[in-house]
Amino acid sequence: MPWPTTQSDAPEGAQSQQNSLSFLRTYRTFLSARALLAVVLMGLLAGNWLMGNRSPIWIVTAVGYASMALLLWAWPSTMASQRATNPLAPAMLSPRQAVLSIGLDLAFFSLLQHLMNTALNAQALLALPVLMAGVLMPRLVALAVAAVGSINLLAAAWIQGTLTSSLSAQLTEAGLTGFGLFAIAALASELAALVAREERSARGSLELARQQAQLNRLVMDEMSEGVLVVDRQGRVRTANPAARRLLSSPGLAPSAPFQLRGTPAWMGLVQAVDHAVSAPLQAETGQEVLLRFDDGSRRDLRVRVRFTRGHKAIQAEDMCMLWLEDLRIVRARQRQDKLAAMGRMSAGIAHEIRNPLAAISQANALMGEDATTPTQHRLTRMISENVVRLQHIVDDILAVAPGARPPAPAIDPMETVQAICNEWRLTHGLSDGAESLLQLRTQQLDQATAPLRVRFEPEHLQRVLVNLLDNALRHGSGQPGAIEVTLTWRPARQNGAMLVLSVGSDGEPLTAETERSLFEPFFSTRSRGTGLGLYICKELCERHGAAIDYRQHPAAVRHRNEFFVTMPIEPEGSSPHIA
Template sequence: MAAAPFDSVLQESGASQESAFVRLWLGFATARVAIGLSVLLLLIGSRLLGPQTVSGWLIGLCGTYLAAALAVRLFVRPPDPGAPFDPQWVSSIGVDLLVFSCLQFLQAGGIYYAPLFAVPVLMASVLGSSLLALGTAAAVALLLLAEAWVLALQSPVDLAPRFLQAGLSGIGFFALAFLAHQLALRLAREEAAAAQGRRAALMQIRVNQLVIETLADGVLVVDLSGQVQAANPAARELLGAGARQRRPLLAQPAWAPLASMAQRTFDTGEPQVSDVAIPHDDAVRRMVVRTRLAAAGDQPGDSLCVVFLQDLREMEARLRTEKLAAMGRMSTAVAHEIRNPLAAISQANDLLEEELQDPGQRQLSALVRQNAQRLSRIVEEILDVARVQHQSAAPGQVRPEFDPAVRACCQDWTDQNHSGGQLQLVLEAPGQVIAFEPDHLRRLLVNLLDNALRYASSASDAIQVETTVDGAAPVLTVWSDGAALEPAVERHLFEPFFSSESRSSGLGLYICRELCERHGASIGYRRGPSPRGDGRAGNAFFVAFRTTSPMAATAAFAKMTA
């Protein structure tokens, strides 16, 4: 019986306040109190009624033992099981050996006390190491042999039977120590395995909870009575604040379809799938609902129904995003293939136009040139999307001064589009420096101005560009007096290849959004008054730039969209 394996197993078992070894220690401590009380009462009874005289100091010894055993039971904490030696063993096993030896040697009251040695032997074997168990059994055997030797000195009669009895009793205590220690080893291994299983189960529960909490789909766990046992954040978002634990599904009439599907799952044991419309915040939310039965035991009432909720809007949005991504990849490949033939067409048309003299033919050549230029712009915009998606904001980039950069970009744009009469500048952010590459700022502003020109009127101030400082973030606003956007158009403004007119590629605003995301800026749209404050309503695209703190742009964007 080696001590090391027992010690390692006991360390694995945990030995907490719920450990079986703690309960065994408490049992032994209680047994010591009962033994002390029983022996004290027997000696007192023998002194008062028995024919033999019992010494008063033996009664005092038993009283002291009872007090010590009671103090250990009430005030001493359980020792670590498997320890080869602990000071507590002196107050328990050591005291037992001393007191029981005195009683056995003196044969107080004519009682045979040798069986009481089983208590310290068992206590050392179950709660101590193998060394302590064998040492305690050896000490008991030596005490019994010493007693036999003392009795032999006093009376040489029956010498052999006395030593034989002492030897057999010693062997019995060794066997008891060995068997008890083996049982303790097995108990320790089983307790360690149970503790490891509990830890693994707890870890699995935590992992499952983490996965469920982070799922984009809603998850409800419902019992047979319709009570919601668990709901993840996505489910609470889809169903509202009422979807909380220990709340019946029938508590709200809007959840009746969910309760009906859960009940069918319990009745049939088969999964259910259905499209459900549930009112939520003055609107109807459509979702795909799937149910699965989780059998937790043999009894029907032990099963749980897991309800999965999937928002159809998010499904459609993901599908649309995947389609757009695939379309973008295909468009980029097509643009590369079109670019070279388109350049050849443009060059050939330019050479042909030099030889043409007939006005009708020159008009047709101009029409070819205009459409070739339009196709070239579309190709460049498609390729710009690919370039923006593969670019990253370089560290140490040039930080342009806000107002001068906006003024220069607007001047170049008006010169190119001959639209100076329609554009008005309101620059009110002097000295501001933004974290945005100058070339990207130019592309951003040109795309916003092109979009504004497409829908603006011909008035002298139909397009207005304003720079302001909101808190710590510079804000650029491009306003035009165009008609209000339809809600369906507004929802998809910054998606690629989306446009309300056939002659646009639908990539301008998408490129603006990509550029802003690259530089930590935020772009948005709102319907609002003109920056000049003349009372006209129009369409305003605003960009909150980052200076040094990313939170500044975020706070400004939130304020603009409020």
């Protein structure tokens, strides 16, 4: 049966396996000390044998103890197997182990004290089983072991004092030694309990730190901002998926750790780190960094640097944290904040303008009927043209005005895009075939495992595609194949398979300033443009769960300017009418 434990001695609930291993190491240390004592004892026995002291009782007792001590030291697997079967068991000796170690020591040392008489003082050896009991057993059991040792000392002192007529001195010496054994037992038990509590507290703190590290990792992985932990040598220690996406085009940068120095595309980040170390206060305000990749594409980043130990310990700082944001996303977010209220206001104004605009149009038509001179006809025509232009602006604003709308149907993208392209050719009087200005092609559509369907309002998709085609025609070379429309299937990743509709043109590449403001409302490079075309395309795409973006290809590619719309593919078996 197990040893009785008090509330102060019992472990707090189930202990971890590491606690069990720590107990085993302590137990192994005591067994090693007993084995060393056994070796010393065998050496003394050999010396006594050579000097002619060959007492049979002494020889048998010493050899027996040494054999048991060495056997228990060389065969600790019994203890290990017991702990392995129940790693959460209380950290103390079992009764069998206590008898084989502490009980054997008490018996042998007491017998040695009686056999050697005054020739050898074995009182100090009793401290070993008492200390072992204080560390590896409950406090009451440790005090009981000290009591047994004290009783043996008093008994040996009584016998020796009777034989030598020094009973008082012998009993006094034995009593003091017994008191010392009790003190050793109490102190060892208290210190062992204190160490056990501190160890449990340290392991609890370690587990909390491990959980916090896992939580931080989950938070970093889900962040939309890129996070890099970089040392002064430019070595990245940690990088979340967002940062890896921003550092590569396309795909992901390698997993951390990796080196920033030596890669031409990342030289801007290396310079940002060096600048942050030299001027930490300026680094925290953020700076813009341009990454130029090997394929000719580029990405503007906003980089902020933070130091973990504040400004006063910058010289001792070995690592810093970089926060990376795509400038286009930052500007888009800022635009969304600014346009949130303006959109509602513009929709209200547009509704109010429609009635006066209709009245102006009707009044102008009546004035046109009474016009007799060429000047009057020219004025009415100017009014009519501007009324039509204002009507288009109102319709564009109302098209992206917030409000509940019915769900879009699931359409066949290939069929819809082909019909839109054919209609656009007819509208502009373009021919079809290999020499056509507009070429339509597909990529990897045959690899799709299910019929391709996307959820998009056909009229809205037509408006987006026609706007992109008009821009490509306006800025292209006009040569055969100057405009290329491509449908590409991308296999499923985290958010399912995607369909990419891209419109490429061979016109002059856009400037950096124009590219930054592409999707802003009322931004146009034409004097007569409203600046709402691409903005409306973006709003219509986001309304249907799609995304539109622009990228610029190297000079070796004919269609350097590419606008692409990424649309999620409807899963197989979904309803074609209800989103």
